[in-house]
Amino acid sequence: MNHPTFKLTALSVLTFAVQQFTFADSPTRQTLPQFQAEDIPTLCDAKIKDIQRQLTQFEAKPMTAQNNAAPVLAEWDRIFASFEDFYGPIGLYSNVSPDAALRKAAEDCEIKISQFQTDIYQNPKLYQQIKSTQAKDAIDSKFREDLLNDFEKTGIQLSAEKQARLKVILAELAKIEQEYARNVRDNPQKLEFTPAELTGLPQSYIDALKKNDQGNYLLGFEYPEYRPFMELADNDAARQRYQIAYTRRGGERNLALLKQAMDLRYELAQLFGKSSYAEWALHKRMAETPENVNKFLSEVHAKVAPLEQKEVDTLREFQAKTLKIPLKQAKIERWSEAYWSEKLRKAKYQVDQEKMREYFPTQAAQDWLFAISSNLYGIEFKPAKVDVWQNEVEYYDVTDQKTGQLLGGLYVDKFPREGKYGHAAVWGVYGGSSLTGRKPISALVTNFNRKGLNSDELETFVHEFGHALHGILSTTRYSAQSGTSVERDFVEAPSQMYEEWARRKETLSKVADYCQPACPRVDDKLIAKLNAVHSYGRGLHYARQTLYAQYDMALHGSNALKEQPLDVWKKMEGSTALGYVPNTEFPGQFGHIMGGYQVGYYGYMWSEVLALDMLSAFGKNLNNPEVGQRYRQTILSQGGQKPAEDLVKDFLGRKPDNKAFFDEITGQRVK
Template sequence: MRRKQYNKSDFLWTQWNAHDINLAVHQYLDTKQKRYADIKALPKEQRTFANTILALEAADYTVVDGVTCVDFLMHVSPKKLVRETAKKAVDFFLEKNTELEFDEGLYRALKEYAVKKEKLSGEHKKLFDDMLRNYRRMGFGLPTRQQNRLKTITKKLNVLSVQFSKTINDYENSITITQQEAKGLPTSYLTNLRKNKRGQYIVTTSYPDFFTFMKYCSNAKEREKLAHVFFQKGGKQNLFLLKKIISLRNERARLLGYKHHGDFQTEIKMAKSAERAFRFVEDLIKKLRTKTREDISLLTQLKRTHTGDQSVKLAYHDLLFYITKHKKETLDLDDTLLREYFPAERVITGMLDLYSKLFSVTFKRVKRFPLWHKDVQLFSIQNKDSKEIIAYFALDLFPRSGKYGHYAAFNVIHGRQAFPRKEYITPVASMIGNFSKPSKQHPSLLSHNEVETFFHEFGHVMHQTLTKACYASQSGSNTARDFVEAPSQMLENWIWDKNILRNLSGHYQNPRKKIPENVLDNLVASRNHMSGYFEMRQLVLALFDLKAHTTNTIQNLPKLFSDLGVKYIGIEITPKTSLFPAGFGHMAGYSAGYYGYMWAKVYAQDMFTCFERSGLLNASTGKEYRTRILEKGSSMDEVLLVTSFLKRSSTNKAFLRSLGL
């Protein structure tokens, strides 16, 4: 099917000002209202799949694209007024959209079609079944009073969730240190830091500043100071918002007949129930307890040796410092020196070359298209056997004030078939990163961990852009939330292969100079270094998320997280003054779903066994993976997708092996 081809005018939304944003959102609401009115006006005897089910699905087309662009600008625009206007516009749209969605006339139209009992199959049946379930989950069929309360709750949750996320993005804090207090920090890191009028370095809570500081600063008091301000992210305001959000989520769940929000959320995921998600997490915790204790014991002993105090305890602000020190001493790995072999541009080029071979596509830089910031790069994707552009993606890789502070892939335009035209809407995605900025002394240099993150997030981009799903609600990464990470997690495996690392690396001063073989051996051997601690921390986050959404009376969320850390990791992993959940952005989108990272990894590692057998750059296996996983989205049940690719049922053997168990 022919793909829609874009030109510069299709990217003018990146230049929208406050007036443009407000005008666009009102137009989108008017468009959707008219489409819904047409659906409701049809006589019941004339109802068909096309004029009712497909029409309900397509009522959001162009509307969601536009609002997604506004939401995206809220996260990335360098202009504060645009971000603030976008936030208000998204709030306004969500409120009005809820009024449109909670319409008994739409539910009546759906039921009028349902009684015809037309025989459907494949993605069409799945679309219909999911739509019926979603209307039930909105409360249709309940008494009017309860349905109105659900509508009110939905509106409040929409506003509060956007505010929760924006507060995290807007958080800015820092500490200042003198040259003497900067002992242990790499010169390249200090060069990139701003200074105040007294000549002191300003260390912010942005990811590049924070994590490098915590890994290398040998001054424990300064690490403690930075950790303190970092774990205030979101502030007491977000802590209050989060409690309110959780309370409203649980109220909604009970109104719909669920025990709690955990069961409401997991019903539409692979886990199907909070109890099963709990069992999964708790079973892994048991398997990792011994390795976690061993890791913490090693780090504690290292601190005692380093300080000369045999009674000293390991603290939360010591973890990354002594993990880095232990890696250097036992594996002779220095992350600072490794960075020199991973200049960002070299990694981008090598990664695109790899994905090109794996999925039989060609990437081309697109210039002179309007974009939201000068640092952003835009690329087109073409099939190797065709010159037709099948997708676009942007890379926005460096931090700036007000920008989304983590790493993520945004699905800006969803791929789908255009109705009634026989044309496929070309998807557009964007990867947002916060890698260290280039300086006068050197280009942006990535740690190996950041290279892994790059591969992970770009895996989402591939999922979003290589889709061939018929419907937008089933395209790209619109899958069950406990599966959505699997395609990206699987692709992380590539950066642990020596040949791949040779191709990705090249010293920033001399690209022909590759990572020395002995260092490469040690790097690959480090894959499970301190994996007990790192994986247990993920499980503690998952358990915290599940407990927060399955217990109705949790007053002290920071204490809940701290207690779980002490219980399963063995030490306090945040300061006593920590407001950590207030800055845990996943509580907005992944509510009762953070376990999904580990759940998805089971499938990711099992799928990777196919490439282990055939070769990491085997184009035939790549084509199978692209066809059976990436192109399908959620047009089939996720278990069936994996089974189709593996040609057998999935097991957790490869997953446990990847954890060193």
């Protein structure tokens, strides 16, 4: 998952980190500053005061209708780069710092930043300074248009009364979204399981768990604990208890916060004369309108719903055969689907995901990923000792193989810990600028098993690494357009395309080259099994993705005020093949729609359309550096300084189409 690009508008989501860069005189290595919790309030106030001073000077400069946009845009970008120099690390540390006090201080600072942003983008003098310029080329024209759009989406054109109300709404949303994320991230709850309830789980998993005085095991909501339990624990009641608790980890409070956000977003849209928040949010996206999104999702649903039902029926048949019970007694529940799917994969395809960790040791997987990326894009990763926020975090300089030039920096934070962001994501902490020589920095954050990865986790690693490279290999003119500062419904495409490198023999077979000690090598037989496993469950996967996206759209439609989020979820999930599980509260921990991806979840599949189309350019050879270099130059280096559709056209030499995507979801794509 990529954290949404931060362009310093009041509408940015503050639970996510931002892209920014350090404004320095030479293109040398830049690293992230480390903060003490007690210093952050003073530093935050001082930085806001300094930026306000610079903007006051900016708005006082004389302008005419003939002003060349270039120096004005460069000055604007410089000011906000200096702001982001502070705010970028703050946004990251609020999610990954081991110090709870520092996380809280960073969150409090983010609220101040949010309120300051609104003031900036409702300032008519600043707006006129940008609007009075004339762009001389396409890059300046797009940046100018993007900035004006930021002002307009923050209500610059509204009446003073509406602007005041919008300011209140945005401030409330920032607080609500932040609290929602904190309630999930910092949930300390541990569930108690007896040794008997852990039957089926590998001893290595059990040995890593904490125990209480009664000898029972304590499990929390970290991914490396939850996912294996749901796939491998034989005790059905234990899995049910864990699954229900997992969906309720946000608590009743988060359901209330989500409803508040829905209502505030609807009111925001009304201020702009829009019928729904979805209509307002989709402006300047590739999809453009809710109608286009809903049509796309309906087309996907029509394809995958029959596949989902067929796969559930297959699981029931397998369950009946395994348990030697009549088919009519077989039942697959939401909490048992992963368990029976894993059993079927082992029986039918002889793929044991826990055994796959022997093929993909975590460090070897990282070294392999560095190597294939180096070959494909002509880059190198050089470790360096720098100050980090936790002692297991790694840092690498990323350089160009031919020139030796520093391209950017990469932080890697791989393992779970208390209080850390609980999934896998990349923060584009610093954005780069060719005007100033500023170098981008990405922070890759995961929660992996220390011993090794299964094939799904390896795909996740490759996916997130794709986001990191999108940031680091960016060479845009302006930092605000750097890296993943692209349309929300394109941002996942480069990472989704890169997932294919975790599925093909020509790449996967090379992981063993980096194992110390030696590990088994992926061969043709295993690749065939892994491909079959990847194909299996396609219906359930895409049906679930479609459900999430349609739910997101439903919460942000024209009936938002009349809807309760849990009621909508019960109805929508209840219509799926596995139905709704009583007492579950999925909406209370659906972080995407309260963290920057609201009216954006559809973008995962919209992006996949483009990802699979771009993948076709590599043909049968994923390790082709010639195509890799062309992709680096036409897609990755361009950031958001061109419209996404133009980027894809530049790479493919034609308009994109959706054939490969629909072939993928129906199992017809030739690999």
